[in-house]
Amino acid sequence: MAADLKFAKTHEWIRPEAGGLATVGISAYAVEALTDLVFMQLPPVGKKVKAGESIGEIESVKAVSDMYAPVSGEIVEVNATLPNQLETLGKDPYGAGWIVRIKPDDPAELANLLDRPAYEALVKS
Amino acid sequence: MTAAVLPVWWDDAADGPTNMAADELLADEAARHGGLVIRIYSWSKPSVSLGAFQPLAEADACAAIAGLPLVRRPSGGGAIVHGTDLTYAAAVPKTHPWGATPQALYDAMHTAMVAVLAANGMPARLHQAAATDPPADAFLCFARRSAGDLVAPWAGGHAAVGDPKIMGSAQRRLGTTVLQHGSLLLAANRAVGEEARLPGLAELLGRDDAWEPRQIAAPWLDAIARTVGAAIDHQPGALCRGRESTIDAHARRFRDRQWTARR
Numbered sequence: 001m002a003a004d005l006k007f008a009k010t011h012e013w014i015r016p017e018a019g020g021l022a023t024v025g026i027s028a029y030a031v032e033a034l035t036d037l038v039f040m041q042l043p044p045v046g047k048k049v050k051a052g053e054s055i056g057e058i059e060s061v062k063a064v065s066d067m068y069a070p071v072s073g074e075i076v077e078v079n080a081t082l083p084n085q086l087e088t089l090g091k092d093p094y095g096a097g098w099i100v101r102i103k104p105d106d107p108a109e110l111a112n113l114l115d116r117p118a119y120e121a122l123v124k125s
Numbered sequence: 126m127t128a129a130v131l132p133v134w135w136d137d138a139a140d141g142p143t144n145m146a147a148d149e150l151l152a153d154e155a156a157r158h159g160g161l162v163i164r165i166y167s168w169s170k171p172s173v174s175l176g177a178f179q180p181l182a183e184a185d186a187c188a189a190i191a192g193l194p195l196v197r198r199p200s201g202g203g204a205i206v207h208g209t210d211l212t213y214a215a216a217v218p219k220t221h222p223w224g225a226t227p228q229a230l231y232d233a234m235h236t237a238m239v240a241v242l243a244a245n246g247m248p249a250r251l252h253q254a255a256a257t258d259p260p261a262d263a264f265l266c267f268a269r270r271s272a273g274d275l276v277a278p279w280a281g282g283h284a285a286v287g288d289p290k291i292m293g294s295a296q297r298r299l300g301t302t303v304l305q306h307g308s309l310l311l312a313a314n315r316a317v318g319e320e321a322r323l324p325g326l327a328e329l330l331g332r333d334d335a336w337e338p339r340q341i342a343a344p345w346l347d348a349i350a351r352t353v354g355a356a357i358d359h360q361p362g363a364l365c366r367g368r369e370s371t372i373d374a375h376a377r378r379f380r381d382r383q384w385t386a387r388r
Contacts, residue, residue, distance in 0.1 A: 010300060033226045036271075038262070039178045041388075052300070057177070061261055061271045063227040063296035063303075064177040064201040 005094065006110050007119035008070040010052075013094065014113065017101070021076060022110075024055070024100050026067060028093045029123045036061040037086040042078040043100065049073065051109060055100055067099065071109040077101035131355040132158055133346055134364040135339075136166040141174060141196025146375030147364050148214040149199070152297075152304040154364075155216035161223065161353055164214045164364055165342045171208035171316035174198045174306075176266075176295065181386050183264050189318030197385050200306045202295030203266035206317045209325060211309040211338040216302055224303045231273045231294050234307055237348040238275055238292055241341060247330060249277040249291060257287060266293045267310055267323045275309070279329045289324050311335045 005013045011030035015023045031037070039059040049055055049069040056067045078100050082088060089097040104110070114122065132154065136147060144166055155162045172194045175184055183204075184195060190206060215234060217224040223233050235251055242249045251273050258270040267290050270276070275292035294307030310325035312335035317323075327335040350357045378384055 035227070036261075041178070059178050059201045060227065062201060062231055062273075062294070063298050064199065065298040066300070068300065 006113035010068045012070045014070040021101050023098045025098045031089045034060040040083040043075050047075045071104045073102040073104040075100050076103050130358045131350045132162045132358045134164040134360045136363040138167045138169045141172045142376040142379035145379040146372045149375050152216045152302045155302045161217045168207040175204050176202045189321030199297040200295040203269050205266045205308050206314045209312040209314045213307050215305045230305050235275045241344045249275050252276045
């Protein structure tokens with residue numbers, strides 16, 4: 001797990017990228033807890049979201065979960081191949097399993113999120 | 126387990142959108158209460174509830190349910206034809222031991238039912254996933270099998286498909302709470318075309334009469350309350366009563382064609 005990731009308490013990760021964008025996915029812990037993923041719905045490109053708002057839904061055999069925006073901003077790209085290759089989320093949740101790219105309204109919002117040690121402590125608690 | 130009280134609502138029969146709206150309020154109640162809350166309810170007429178992402182085309186193609194009112198649940202899983210089942214919704218904060226993973230609440234609700242059914246002569250058990258399981262994407266919930274489903278022996282069954290499923294549940298995992306829908310099939314539902322009709326407890330036990338939902342729900346709730354070390358607090362009046370305008374506002378989404386046809 002890369003050190004430059006930040007985490008929401010709702011188990012999304014975000015990584016700042018060049019050009020003022022940020023990549024968002026869900027943590028390995030979340031993927032493992034959901035088990036047996038069967039369906040994913042991504043947001044439309046161009047959608048503006050507030051931090052904490054839904055950016056899509058993911059279904060496993062027993063549960064449907066919302067995925068939440070870790071920061072406010074505009075969805076500028078989605079990983080369109082992911083819904084057809086959900087196993088990628090389990091194999092590479094912090095790489096090929098990315099979900100959306102977002103243009104944050106205020107990069108300072110990243111400071112509100114958990115760093116890796118704090119997130120690891122959260123999931124162990 | 127720290128909750129000392131288990132709030133339980135017994136609701137009057139309602140249509141699908143109203144029931145789904147009430148369950149959204151139940152999730153809010155779980156957050157407010159800080160622990161497990163349960164709602165027992167029924168349906169004003171035989172109705173189909175569709176899983177959150179089941180294609181509507183599959184419902185349209187299922188002749189066995191033609192003409193029945195249909196509502197799409199916020200929770201996952203397969204379609205259920207309600208009317209001869211015990212329907213429940215349970216909600217817990219994600220910080221509750223049963224809220225941390227999908228399987229925890231699922232197993233807790235079903236394990237409590239095992240003891241109740243055993244006391245009524247039915248040796249039900251939690252299903253363990255097997256290679257011979259029917260497809261996980263079968264249209265009807267009770268035609269699916271996954272780990273933790275409640276199955277029970279049936280002399281009229283076929284060995285190739287295993288014991289019939291009699292109880293299944295599915296969740297919507299919200300921001301801070303988990304809402305779980307579940308159904309125990311008390312008897313085969315004659316509103317379903319014969320080709321897709323599945324046996325319920327009455328058929329499995331060879332009974333001519335089905336149990337009333339309350340006959341099973343009451344001891345089941347007692348078993349759950351014992352497990353969490355809580356006293357049941359039967360809420361005065363139904364969850365829907367006195368909150369009609371809020372329920373109506375929530376129900377509008379579930380009546381909206383856009384929601385029903387979202388996939």
